Amino acid sequence: MTDAATSIITVRDVIKQFGRFAALRGVTAEFDAGRFHAILGDNGAGKTTLLRALAGLANPTRGEIEIFGKSPKEACRDLGYMAHPSLLYDEMSGMENLRYFARLYGIAGDARCEQAIRAVGLDPKLTRGVGQYSQGMRQRMSLARAILHDPRVLLLDEPFSNVDVHSAREMVGLLGGMRDAGKTIFVVTHQALLLEGVADEFVWMEAGQIVDRTASAQSHAPGGVQ
């Protein structure tokens, strides 16, 4: 399923425990570069925990993760993470938000911010605060922040939640374009059919384990083993 020569992310026997509860139970997988991976599963299956572990935001209790041969924290410049909440400042406009995050990344000038906002289909000249944006616009702005520093890997946690079908389809198209431009994309979602025909691989999780990896959202057999 995966070609070791092009795999950029290696997850080896990762266990993540929260007290006595194990959110990840020995996840082992390799992920290729330039592919669109959809991570699917029921609530509590461990999707978000796996994404957070890949982003370096959750340290595995056991096991290791390598991204471009480095630990997730060392590879953070190559990672763009979009959390479930938008994590934007409501009182500031989209451009002001991105300008702030750009300074944290050490990006000078506004050109890159404007480019990121245009890439997600928004207007950088919008002056109203992000708090007055629609949910779809907020999700897009959150995506713009994730791609601001031009990362090679995008980790997106439920980017289509609370977004109408039309806006969600537009976002899927955007992500497909980014994948075509060479980015590796991970999307945690419950809307598998939305990604049909765009995602290269569907990774199915159950009870903290990857149980199946399929090329189509409809070819998953519940209870199948990796």
Added chain:
Amino acid sequence: MNSLWTVMLATLVKDIRLEWRSKDALNSMLFFSLLVVVIFVFSFDPLAEESRHIVGAWCGWRSCLRL
């Protein structure tokens, strides 16, 4: 990597901008300072000997520091 000063400056500008627009902390700060003044007014009797000592000490420090 970005310098600490750049990060600090960016965060300071962001916080001031947010505060200027929301005025959340400013309102509670003004209310708190007013409350402190009221408490001090009730706590210290300006005619008491102790209060005169405090004022005297402050004036002494002021003349030492040439303020």
